[in-house]
Amino acid sequence: MRRKPVVLVTGANGEVGHGLVFALHKANQYDVLALDLREPDPEIRDLCVATIVGDVLDKHLLDRLVSEYEIHAIFHLAALLSTRAEFTPETAHAVNVEGTLNLLKLAVEQSRWHGETVKFLFPSSIAVYGLPDLTTKTETGRVSENQWTLPTTMYGCNKLYCEQLGRYYSDHYRQLAVEDETHGGVDFRAIRFPGLISAFTVPSGGTSDYVPEMIHAAAKGEAYDCFVREDARITFMAMPDAIKALLDLMAADASKLSGRVYNIGAFNPSAGEFAHLVKQHFPQADINFKPDLKRQGIVDTWPADVYDFRARDDWGFAPEYDLERTMTEYLIPNVTKRYA
Ligand code: SER
Numbered sequence: 001m002r003r004k005p006v007v008l009v010t011g012a013n014g015e016v017g018h019g020l021v022f023a024l025h026k027a028n029q030y031d032v033l034a035l036d037l038r039e040p041d042p043e044i045r046d047l048c049v050a051t052i053v054g055d056v057l058d059k060h061l062l063d064r065l066v067s068e069y070e071i072h073a074i075f076h077l078a079a080l081l082s083t084r085a086e087f088t089p090e091t092a093h094a095v096n097v098e099g100t101l102n103l104l105k106l107a108v109e110q111s112r113w114h115g116e117t118v119k120f121l122f123p124s125s126i127a128v129y130g131l132p133d134l135t136t137k138t139e140t141g142r143v144s145e146n147q148w149t150l151p152t153t154m155y156g157c158n159k160l161y162c163e164q165l166g167r168y169y170s171d172h173y174r175q176l177a178v179e180d181e182t183h184g185g186v187d188f189r190a191i192r193f194p195g196l197i198s199a200f201t202v203p204s205g206g207t208s209d210y211v212p213e214m215i216h217a218a219a220k221g222e223a224y225d226c227f228v229r230e231d232a233r234i235t236f237m238a239m240p241d242a243i244k245a246l247l248d249l250m251a252a253d254a255s256k257l258s259g260r261v262y263n264i265g266a267f268n269p270s271a272g273e274f275a276h277l278v279k280q281h282f283p284q285a286d287i288n289f290k291p292d293l294k295r296q297g298i299v300d301t302w303p304a305d306v307y308d309f310r311a312r313d314d315w316g317f318a319p320e321y322d323l324e325r326t327m328t329e330y331l332i333p334n335v336t337k338r339y340a
Contacts, residue, residue, distance in 0.1 A: 003067075003068060003069055003070040004031065004049065004068070004069050004070060005030075005031070005069075005070045005072055005114075006030065006031045006032065006033040006049060006050075006069045006070065006071055006072070007024060007030040007031070007032055007033070007071070007072060007073045007074070007075070008033045008035065008065070008069070008071045008073070008074045008075070009021060009024070009032055009033070009034050009035070009074075009075045009077060010035045010036070010056055010074070010075070010076050010077055010078040010099075010103065011035075011036060011076075011077035011078030011079065012032075012034030012035060012036045012040055012044060012048070012051070012077070013034075013036040013037075013038050013039075013040040013041060013044060014036070014077055014078070014201075015196065015198050015201045015203050015239070016077050016123060016196065016239070016242060016243070016246075017034070017036070017044070017077050018041075018044060018198075018200065018201055019198065019200075019239050019240070019242070019243040020075060020077070020243050020246060021034060021044050021047050021048060022047065022243075023243045023244075023247060024047075024247075025047040025048075027247065030072070030073070031048075031049040032047065032048045032049060033048065033049060033050050033051075033052070033065070033069055033071070034048040034050070034051040034052065035051075035052045035054060035056070035065075035078070036051070036052075036053065036078070037053070037054070037055060037078070038053065039051075039053050040053075050069075052065070055099075056076075056078045056095065056099035056100075056102055056103060057094060057095065057098060057099055057102065059102060062102055062103075062106050065106070066106065066109055066110065066113070070110070070113065070114050071106070071107070071110045071118065072110075072114070072116065072118060072119075073118060073119040073120070073121065073250065074103055074106070074107055074118060074119070074120050074121065075121045075246065076099075076100060076103045076120065076121070076122055076123075077123055078095070078099055079095065079096050079099075079123075079155070079158075079159075080092040080095050080096060080155065080205065081155060081203070081204075081205040081206040081207075082125075082127050082153045082155035082156065082205075082206055082207045082298060083205050083206060083207045083209070083295060083298075084204075084205030084206075085153065085154045085155040085158070085205075086153060086154060086155075086298075089154040092154045092155060092158065093154060093158060096154075096155065096158035096159070096162065097158050097161060097162060097165075100122070100162040100165060100166075101165060103120070104120065104165060104166065104169045104186060104188075107120050107169070107185070107186045108169065108173065108185045108186055111185040111186065112185070117185065117186070117187045118185070118186055118187070119187045119189065119250055120166060120169075120170075120186050120187065120188045120189065121189055121190075121191075121246055121249065121250050122162065122163070122166055122188060122189070122190040122191075123190070123191060123193050123246070124159045124160075124162070124163055124190045124191060124192045124193070124261060125155070125156065125159050125192055125193055126192055126193070126194050126195070126208075126234060126235060126302050126303060126306065127151060127153055127155050127156035127159060127207075127298075127302065128149050128151050128156050128159050128160040128163070128192060129143055129147075129148045129149060129150075129151065129156070129301070129302055129303050130148060130149070130150035130151045130152045130156065130301045130302075131143075131148050131300070131301050131302070131303060132150075132301075133300075134300055137300060137301075137303065137304055138304070140303065140304075141303075141304060141305055142303065142304075142305040142306055142307045143263075143303040143305075143306055143307065144263070144306075144307040144310075145192070145259070145261055145262070145263055145307075145310065148303065151301075152297075152298065152301050153207075153298055159192075162190075163190050163260070163261050166186075166188030166189075166190060166260060167188060167260050167261075169185070169186045169188060170185075170186050170187055170188040170260065173185060173186070187254060188260050189249050189250065189252075189257070189260055189262075190260060190261045190262070191242075191245055191246065191249060191261075191262050191264055191311075192261065192262065192263050192264070192306070193237065193242060193264070194208070194234065194235035194236050194237050194264070194265045194266070194268075194306065195208025195209075195211055195212075195234055195235065195236040195237070196208075196212075196236070196237055196238075196239055196242050197211055197212045197215070197236055197237070197238055197239060197326065197331065198212065198238075198239035199239070199330055199331050199334030199335050199338065200239075200334065200338070202216050207295055207298045207299055207302075208234060208236070208299070208302075210226050210227055210228050210232075210271055211236055211269075211271070211274050213226075214226060214271075214274060214275060214278055214285075214287060215278055215331055215335060216335060216339075217285075217287075218278045218279075218281075218282040218284075218285035218287070219282065219335035219336055219338065219339045220339045221284065221339075222286075223286040223287075223288070224285075224286065224287050224288070225288050225289075225290040226271055226275065226287060226288065226289050226290065226291075227290065227291060227292040227295050227296070228271050228289075228291055228292075228295065228296045228299050229271065229272075229289060229291045229296060230270060230271055230272030230275070230289050231270050231271075231272060232270060232271045232296065232299045232300070233268055233269070233270040233271075233304045234268060234299060234302045234303065234304065235265035235266070235267070235268045235303070235304075235305055235306055236265075236266065236267060236268065236269070237264065237265065237266040237267075237319060237321075238266065238319075238321035238325075238326040238330050238331075240320070240321065240330065241266055241319040241320055241321050244320070245264055245311075245317055248315055248316065248317065249262065249311075249315055249317075252314065252315035252316075256314050256315060257314050257315065258310060258313075258314055259310065259314075262308070262310055262311040262314070262315075262317070263306040263307060263308045263310070263311065264306070264308045264311050264317050264319075265305060265306045265308050265319075266319035266321060266322065266323075266326075267322055267323035267326070268304060268305045269323060271289070272289070275287045275289075277323070277327055281327065281332045
């Protein structure tokens with residue numbers, strides 16, 4: 001009996017999951033098996049060969065997946081984001097770290113079954129960085145992958161450690177075993193995403209949420225209290241570029257990859273500059289700055305910008321949406337339609 005070859009997407013009902021399932025369906029290369037804690041939205045469900053409601057911590061559930069499906073690639077998106085994780089740090093650790101460990105192990109087992117390498121795509125984050133104070137953040141400007149990896153959030157710690165786990169499973173797993181088990185199993189590839197902005201979904205539980213929340217509130221005609229200062233500055237990216245980056249990194253030739261973890265970024269307006277743009281398009285927008293000092297404190301540890309030349313050199317990363325195009329071609333038309 002042959003099991004069905006699929007690509008597994010965990011957290012498929014989340015923000016990145018939505019965009020990714022659509023893109024995978026459109027590419028028509030793989031059947032998608034979706035896993036999420038919640039019943040996936042009908043528009044997602046219809047694009048997948050199967051959707052499974054369950055927890056990445058449920059090892060029995062993962063075992064059952066192995067018996068039924070032949071998994072050739074994994075997009076492990078399920079996670080508790082940075083703000084939510086601070087309310088329940090230990091739970092966040094379980095979901096973010098043990099969940100990733102379970103999926104890496106599943107990838108190894110899958111590869112043993114079908115004899116091919118399982119690509120493991122992992123969304124890491126700018127949250128892995130931790131600049132000690134605003135002066136250092138301003139003076140530093142852009143960071144490269146190996147600078148200032150001193151996260152102050154549980155989520156940032158989890159992502160940073162999972163990058164290391166991915167490297168271990170890819171290059172050193174069971175290195176003392178007699179049989180050569182150390183290669184050919186898992187091919188882990190991670191992108192440190194900036195804040196992501198989608199026109200179709202609103203994030204929940206992140207600390208970069210103020211930008212997407214601002215635009216969605218304006219389109220709905222609702223007032224918005226922004227939880228960071230006007231001068232708060234980190235990198236952002238339009239969701240279509242984030243999805244494209246995941247697919248491009250997946251497709252990249254392994255011999256071209258100089259590492260397993262890549263920064264990417266597209267634009268980095270301050271919160272005030274973004275509010276100004278929103279008001280240009282929605283003159284009635286009622287945006288007020290009421291910083292939550294603690295959440296602001298987290299944003300202050302994240303870099304104002306990133307160097308992403310390794311992603312550009314190794315696998316041709318080049319965002320198609322700058323801030324102008326993100327607003328005029330992606331966000332404004334789509335959010336306007338959405339809330340009309
Ligand atoms: N957008 C995420 C968050 O705010 C960062 O990766 O938690």
